[in-house]
Amino acid sequence: MERVAVIFNPTAGRGKLQKQKVKIEEILHNQFEQVDFYETQKYGDSGDLVRKVASEVDIIIAAGGDGTVNEVVNALCRLDRRPVLGIIPGGTSNDFSRAIGMYQNPVKATYQIVDKHQQPVDVGKTDKNYFLNFWGIGLITQVASNVDSEVKDRYGRFGYYLRTAQTMGKTEPFHLQLEADDFNFDDEAVMLVVGNGTFTAGVEAFFPKGDVQDGLLDVLLIKETSVQVFWSMLQTKMSNQPTKEEGYIYFQTKKLKVTATPEQTVDCDGERRCSTPSEIEVLPDYLTMLVGEMK
Numbered sequence: 001m002e003r004v005a006v007i008f009n010p011t012a013g014r015g016k017l018q019k020q021k022v023k024i025e026e027i028l029h030n031q032f033e034q035v036d037f038y039e040t041q042k043y044g045d046s047g048d049l050v051r052k053v054a055s056e057v058d059i060i061i062a063a064g065g066d067g068t069v070n071e072v073v074n075a076l077c078r079l080d081r082r083p084v085l086g087i088i089p090g091g092t093s094n095d096f097s098r099a100i101g102m103y104q105n106p107v108k109a110t111y112q113i114v115d116k117h118q119q120p121v122d123v124g125k126t127d128k129n130y131f132l133n134f135w136g137i138g139l140i141t142q143v144a145s146n147v148d149s150e151v152k153d154r155y156g157r158f159g160y161y162l163r164t165a166q167t168m169g170k171t172e173p174f175h176l177q178l179e180a181d182d183f184n185f186d187d188e189a190v191m192l193v194v195g196n197g198t199f200t201a202g203v204e205a206f207f208p209k210g211d212v213q214d215g216l217l218d219v220l221l222i223k224e225t226s227v228q229v230f231w232s233m234l235q236t237k238m239s240n241q242p243t244k245e246e247g248y249i250y251f252q253t254k255k256l257k258v259t260a261t262p263e264q265t266v267d268c269d270g271e272r273r274c275s276t277p278s279e280i281e282v283l284p285d286y287l288t289m290l291v292g293e294m295k
């Protein structure tokens with residue numbers, strides 16, 4: 001018997017997910033013996049609910065945006081026995097759901113979930129948090145904190161690009177020290193992004209060679225901001241070897257030590273609750289997930 005708990009954020013996607021709830025319930029009830037829905041009321045509820053029900057279920061479904069998924073993952077990854085995780089995407093970017101091939105329409109994604117196709121996936125871990133998509137400092141945090149809810153509501157994920165363009169010229173470099181498996185760095189930088197998933201703010205631009213099952217983190221370090229650097233980065237086919245183009249460096253590693261001066265705020269899957277220094281590592285095949293069509 002498969003027991004399912006759905007952690008459901010009724011406010012995700014400005015209430016769009018809520019409108020599909022009845023249909024989602026119907027699909028799940030038709031395919032699983034036991035399905036219980038738990039609606040969240042506020043930040044923190046998703047994690048509390050996971051801790052409460054995890055020992056009694058086989059599958060936990062995070063139905064919401066990246067915030068809900070992040071809370072569920074952080075509670076789940078701390079458990080010894082981790083139920084299988086599914087995502088019904090209901091937010092703006094839904095980054096990891098894209099990386100595992102889920103449809104962005106919540107009802108279509110629910111049909112993928114009841115196909116019960118499971119795969120192990122890697123998880124990123126920092127000192128205090130787990131992440132599925134990315135860990136970042138510098139420009140990426142400034143962009144995210146400049147994306148207010150009005151921009152997000154009006155432009156969705158395009159709001160992020162709008163703010164990137166506006167923020168680029170104003171970014172202050174910081175001193176960055178990196179210690180990776182086969183690579184060290186000690187110089188000025190404007191952004192460091194460490195990816196586990198392949199999507200950031202809904203696009204696959206940063207890590208086109210990323211793979212959520214390769215047991216590796218993808219690291220992109222930008223030394224200076226200019227439209228040319230971003231353009232050449234997006235055009236270049238990134239390989240598994242360290243790529244050093246003018247303005248940026250790309251490589252893969254299993255773990256990474258990061259020190260920044262001045263101390264930098266960390267954006268971990270959209271949450272900005274800690275700062276450098278940080279140690280980051282990949283936990284290969286740490287979660288089993290219900291997936292769609294993976295590349």
Ligand SMILES: Nc1ncnc2c1ncn2[C@@H]1O[C@H](COP(=O)(O)OP(=O)(O)OP(=O)(O)O)[C@@H](O)[C@H]1O
Pocket residue numbers: 009010011012013014040041042043044045046064065066067068069071090091092093094
């Ligand atoms: N009932 C609720 N009312 C208000 N906020 C809630 C409620 N339930 C959960 N939250 C909080 O809302 C925040 C945002 O949720 P989530 O990321 O799932 O949706 P979203 O903002 O629409 O998506 P995205 O982050 O992709 O734009 C989360 O931090 C979550 O904890």
